[in-house]
Amino acid sequence: MSLGFPNKKATYTKKANKANLGMDLEEAINDTNSYYLSNDIAVIHKKPTPVQIVKVDYPMRSKAVITEAYYKIPSTTDYNGIYKGKYIDFEAKENHNKTAFPLANIHPHQIEHLDKIIKHGGIGFLIVYFSHTDEYFLTPFEVVKRFWDNKEKDRKSIPYNVFKEEAHLIKLSYMPRLDYLKVVDELYFKKD
Amino acid sequence: MSLGFPNKKATYTKKANKANLGMDLEEAINDTNSYYLSNDIAVIHKKPTPVQIVKVDYPMRSKAVITEAYYKIPSTTDYNGIYKGKYIDFEAKENHNKTAFPLANIHPHQIEHLDKIIKHGGIGFLIVYFSHTDEYFLTPFEVVKRFWDNKEKDRKSIPYNVFKEEAHLIKLSYMPRLDYLKVVDELYFKKD
Numbered sequence: 001m002s003l004g005f006p007n008k009k010a011t012y013t014k015k016a017n018k019a020n021l022g023m024d025l026e027e028a029i030n031d032t033n034s035y036y037l038s039n040d041i042a043v044i045h046k047k048p049t050p051v052q053i054v055k056v057d058y059p060m061r062s063k064a065v066i067t068e069a070y071y072k073i074p075s076t077t078d079y080n081g082i083y084k085g086k087y088i089d090f091e092a093k094e095n096h097n098k099t100a101f102p103l104a105n106i107h108p109h110q111i112e113h114l115d116k117i118i119k120h121g122g123i124g125f126l127i128v129y130f131s132h133t134d135e136y137f138l139t140p141f142e143v144v145k146r147f148w149d150n151k152e153k154d155r156k157s158i159p160y161n162v163f164k165e166e167a168h169l170i171k172l173s174y175m176p177r178l179d180y181l182k183v184v185d186e187l188y189f190k191k192d
Numbered sequence: 193m194s195l196g197f198p199n200k201k202a203t204y205t206k207k208a209n210k211a212n213l214g215m216d217l218e219e220a221i222n223d224t225n226s227y228y229l230s231n232d233i234a235v236i237h238k239k240p241t242p243v244q245i246v247k248v249d250y251p252m253r254s255k256a257v258i259t260e261a262y263y264k265i266p267s268t269t270d271y272n273g274i275y276k277g278k279y280i281d282f283e284a285k286e287n288h289n290k291t292a293f294p295l296a297n298i299h300p301h302q303i304e305h306l307d308k309i310i311k312h313g314g315i316g317f318l319i320v321y322f323s324h325t326d327e328y329f330l331t332p333f334e335v336v337k338r339f340w341d342n343k344e345k346d347r348k349s350i351p352y353n354v355f356k357e358e359a360h361l362i363k364l365s366y367m368p369r370l371d372y373l374k375v376v377d378e379l380y381f382k383k384d
Binding site for chain 2 (some may be wrong): 021031035037040042043045047048049050051053063064065066068069070074076080081082083084085086087113116117119120121122153
């Protein structure tokens with residue numbers, strides 16, 4: 001029964017994978033967007049990380065080097081673009097909490113931004129990844145907004161069962177890795 | 193007639209203004225977008241400058257400092273967003289050349305990007321500022337594309353008179369400073 005070392009190694013690998021999940025969600029979405037782009041399905045890009053540049057050096061014969069900069073709080077979401085003529089806008093969040101998604105994971109600016117997008121006729125949502133169950137949920141903005149608006153008097157998180165009932169599972173596959181536009185089709189283009 | 197010093201000062205001020213024009217175009221557009229946003233007219237943002245972050249320091253009790261980073265070539269345009277339910281995408285360029293706008297000012301990636309945006313049903317254009325005449329032209333992507341596609345056999349720039357004839361003047365005003373959506377209305381929403 002006791003296999004010793006090989007067993008230990010297996011445990012280690014699993015842990016290493018878990019630690020990488022943050023990068024994996026972004027990578028899965030970027031890969032998917034590349035697939036959409038090269039197959040002429042949609043044009044959706046991740047916005048660059050907002051950075052405040054303070055100092056730039058120009059060493060001779062080489063390109064400019066930024067030597068002092070700081071991360072800025074994003075004023076919008078990470079992803080936007082166009083799909084079937086419609087403006088699409090979303091934020092992707094990983095969640096290591098088992099029972100709920102804490103609203104503190106979202107910046108107030110991002111909620112305001114998505115709210116405006118919906119009002120102007122765009123499609124807005126969150127992709128929330130629950131690492132404990134390995135599930136990706138496309139969560140319509142309306143669901144997030146309902147909890148956000150009540151967070152002062154009510155709870156400060158969205159329970160897992162709300163995702164199960166009101167969000168939509170995105171299935172992982174080979175190509176594209178995370179076909180979230182399939183869910184967008186079902187939710188926003190059924191009547192078209 | 194010769195007023196000496198005051199006259200000299202006036203000349204100096206003018207030169208200083210000219211040198212600042214680069215910032216002014218971006219500022220004029222950002223101000224305009226803020227106006228559109230706060231007046232619920234459109235949600236259009238400038239994308240952060242793409243930067244490749246190489247080294248980050250985490251000094252104790254203070255926020256992360258990026259100590260080595262490089263500018264990356266942008267893979268898309270600088271501005272995008274939503275207006276009247278439509279996806280909008282554009283690039284803004286300053287031009288100090290008197291007789292033409294050199295196509296070398298645009299990255300091939302940006303042309304490819306705008307081309308795809310149009311194919312997917314979005315609105316795409318360039319805002320080109322001619323500093324010599326102090327004119328801002330909203331230039332439909334189709335006009336730019338025609339010259340871009342012929343640049344190997346034909347000329348490598350778009351003549352000023354093409355802007356006069358096929359692009360559309362954006363008037364400067366107080367609020368918003370550069371009301372480019374007025375031109376967008378005339379060009380893309382006339383039949384709606």
